[in-house]
Amino acid sequence: MRCWTYKGHRCEISEDADDDVIKLWHTVVTPDGKMLTADISPYCGDPRVVEMWIDAGYPGRISCAPLDRGDLERIGPMNKLTAVVLFGRRI
Numbered sequence: 001m002r003c004w005t006y007k008g009h010r011c012e013i014s015e016d017a018d019d020d021v022i023k024l025w026h027t028v029v030t031p032d033g034k035m036l037t038a039d040i041s042p043y044c045g046d047p048r049v050v051e052m053w054i055d056a057g058y059p060g061r062i063s064c065a066p067l068d069r070g071d072l073e074r075i076g077p078m079n080k081l082t083a084v085v086l087f088g089r090r091i
Contacts, residue, residue, distance in 0.1 A: 002014075002045075006050070006054060008030075009028050009030055010029040011026075011027070011047065011050050011054075012028075013025070013026055014027070016042075024042050024043065025042070026044075028053075028054065038053045038058070038067075039059075039066045039067055040053060040066055040068070041065070041066045041067065041068045044068060044069065046069070049068070053067065056075045056077060059072075
């Protein structure tokens with residue numbers, strides 16, 4: 001299990017080991033105490049990808065698969081235009 005703090009968020013990557021595969025779960029506790037499960041690929045163990053997910057405004061899936069580094073690079077940091085175009089919400 002890896003734990004760290006990023007921009008006031010408590011981040012955790014934990015392992016779920018099976019006989020032939022290890023999947024990773026990405027959990028984030030926001031500064032206001034809300035616990036979120038990041039919809040990030042269970043094969044990605046890079047903490048920077050979790051940080052990119054936070055910077056992007058906690059996005060959900062944009063296709064049938066969980067988000068990966070490439071998706072988060074395309075989304076980029078959350079801004080007002082990104083929020084409206086991708087998620088139909090104003091911030």
